[in-house]
Amino acid sequence: MSEIKIIGFDADDTLWVNELYYKEIEKEFCDLMADYLPPEELSEALFKTEIQNLEWYGYGAKGFLLSLIETAISISKGNVPIASIEKIISTVKILLNREIEILDGVEGLLPQLQKQYHLIIVTKGDLLDQERKLKKSGLMPYFHHIEIMSDKQEADYQKLLKNLGILPEEFLMVGNSLKSDIFPVLAIGGKAVYVPYHTTWQHETIEEVPGFEYQTIEKISDLIHLLPK
Amino acid sequence: MSEIKIIGFDADDTLWVNELYYKEIEKEFCDLMADYLPPEELSEALFKTEIQNLEWYGYGAKGFLLSLIETAISISKGNVPIASIEKIISTVKILLNREIEILDGVEGLLPQLQKQYHLIIVTKGDLLDQERKLKKSGLMPYFHHIEIMSDKQEADYQKLLKNLGILPEEFLMVGNSLKSDIFPVLAIGGKAVYVPYHTTWQHETIEEVPGFEYQTIEKISDLIHLLPK
Numbered sequence: 154m155s156e157i158k159i160i161g162f163d164a165d166d167t168l169w170v171n172e173l174y175y176k177e178i179e180k181e182f183c184d185l186m187a188d189y190l191p192p193e194e195l196s197e198a199l200f201k202t203e204i205q206n207l208e209w210y211g212y213g214a215k216g217f218l219l220s221l222i223e224t225a226i227s228i229s230k231g232n233v234p235i236a237s238i239e240k241i242i243s244t245v246k247i248l249l250n251r252e253i254e255i256l257d258g259v260e261g262l263l264p265q266l267q268k269q270y271h272l273i274i275v276t277k278g279d280l281l282d283q284e285r286k287l288k289k290s291g292l293m294p295y296f297h298h299i300e301i302m303s304d305k306q307e308a309d310y311q312k313l314l315k316n317l318g319i320l321p322e323e324f325l326m327v328g329n330s331l332k333s334d335i336f337p338v339l340a341i342g343g344k345a346v347y348v349p350y351h352t353t354w355q356h357e358t359i360e361e362v363p364g365f366e367y368q369t370i371e372k373i374s375d376l377i378h379l380l381p382k
Numbered sequence: 383m384s385e386i387k388i389i390g391f392d393a394d395d396t397l398w399v400n401e402l403y404y405k406e407i408e409k410e411f412c413d414l415m416a417d418y419l420p421p422e423e424l425s426e427a428l429f430k431t432e433i434q435n436l437e438w439y440g441y442g443a444k445g446f447l448l449s450l451i452e453t454a455i456s457i458s459k460g461n462v463p464i465a466s467i468e469k470i471i472s473t474v475k476i477l478l479n480r481e482i483e484i485l486d487g488v489e490g491l492l493p494q495l496q497k498q499y500h501l502i503i504v505t506k507g508d509l510l511d512q513e514r515k516l517k518k519s520g521l522m523p524y525f526h527h528i529e530i531m532s533d534k535q536e537a538d539y540q541k542l543l544k545n546l547g548i549l550p551e552e553f554l555m556v557g558n559s560l561k562s563d564i565f566p567v568l569a570i571g572g573k574a575v576y577v578p579y580h581t582t583w584q585h586e587t588i589e590e591v592p593g594f595e596y597q598t599i600e601k602i603s604d605l606i607h608l609l610p611k
Contacts, residue, residue: 209475209478209479209510210444210510211508211509211510211511215439215444215445215448215508216444218448219444219447219448219471222451222467222471223471226464226467226468229464231464231465231468232464233464235455235458235460235461235462235464235467236460238451238455238464238467239455239460242448242451242452246438249438250438279440279444279508279509280440280508280509280530280531280532281438281439281440281532282440284532298545301509302509303509303510303513316527
């Protein structure tokens with residue numbers, strides 16, 4: 154880890170709570186639509202719509218809201234009352250305005266790392282929503298650069314490193330998604346530390362890829378022990 | 383204009399047609415909702431919803447779609463049929479998949495400028511949608527960097543120039559919105575060339591600001607005549 158110049162942090166569920174709120178909305182959605190299907194089937198239908206819509210809407214709160222509306226219409230065969238659509242919209246707007254709950258250890262770690270490294274945020278999702286969360290979090294002073302990308306694949310990271318003007322081996326990515334934060338970074342020659350979170354969106358789960366070496370830490374504060382003194 | 387190193391281009395209605403398609407959808411929306419209100423009042427209600435939602439959804443197609451849905455619900459007092467909501471969603475999805483119509487003169491200009499300057503795109507809107515339009519346009523090879531920002535205010539441009547590592551006087555912005563492309567760039571000491579487009583979204587219109595100097599060109603191809611040989 155001695156060559157590292159820049160540390161990239163994923164944001165949602167690495168720096169602050171996110172997926173939990175989406176799960177809460179999904180639960181409210183299942184309650185609201187309980188007349189049409191049992192919760193497991195509703196969740197499955199929603200997930201299917203989200204994946205189909207990824208190509209159109211990308212990641213983030215607005216695409217999630219549109220997928221909720223589309224799922225409500227399709228599983229009710231057009232019979233969902235307009236009041237339910239209104240309820241779905243207002244629930245997601247509450248999410249957009251929610252306080253940010255920073256994960257344990259983050260606020261202790263960042264000022265320590267900032268002395269030695271350039272810290273950046275590397276996240277996907279809606280531009281404005283991610284910026285709002287970051288501002289609300291109060292964590293902005295620790296970050297040198299914020300990169301909100303439409304996806305986190307190998308080519309996206311390659312472009313990022315080119316813009317940052319550093320070599321892959323000088324970059325360490327820290328995040329809770331093996332699929333988005335760990336494997337693509339390792340594949341292009343970067344380093345990665347995995348901090349699993351108890352709730353991960355189904356789309357972000359992935360099988361282990363043999364041959365890739367990364368370290369897993371239980372708490373983000375443990376990152377400091379992996380880096381040279 | 384002799385110090386210029388980087389030329390930034392707005393995308394929508396500067397490089398390719400955009401607002402026209404939004405106006406078409408607005409027209410379809412007014413037809414669809416004709417039972418509830420006359421078209422002028424519908425357009426006004428839609429605009430009001432869009433502005434109220436800007437803080438939540440930001441600029442771009444997904445926010446526009448959500449504002450259409452919310453306006454349909456509010457002006458019908460919850461009586462709009464679900465089929466109309468479905469129709470609105472499918473109309474916007476067609477927009478997202480539309481071919482890109484590059485504006486006259488763009489394809490001649492960019493290869494000429496590329497020999498002497500770094501060209502970048504500076505746009506706001508949905509991340510994925512703007513990336514998709516750029517890819518489809520075939521114009522990507524001309525651009526050194528793409529910046530999709532949540533807003534185009536002075537501070538946003540200042541951050542951009544800092545990231546690019548250039549001074550304001552080394553930056554020229556070209557675009558069709560006085561509010562987003564011209565005045566904020568002039569205010570931070572950059573240069574700007576205004577290329578008006580016949581249709582501009584109401585929110586992008588602005589009163590002239592006295593004391594700011596910028597040049598207006600009728601066709602984007604005229605830009606070449608303003609730059610040193």
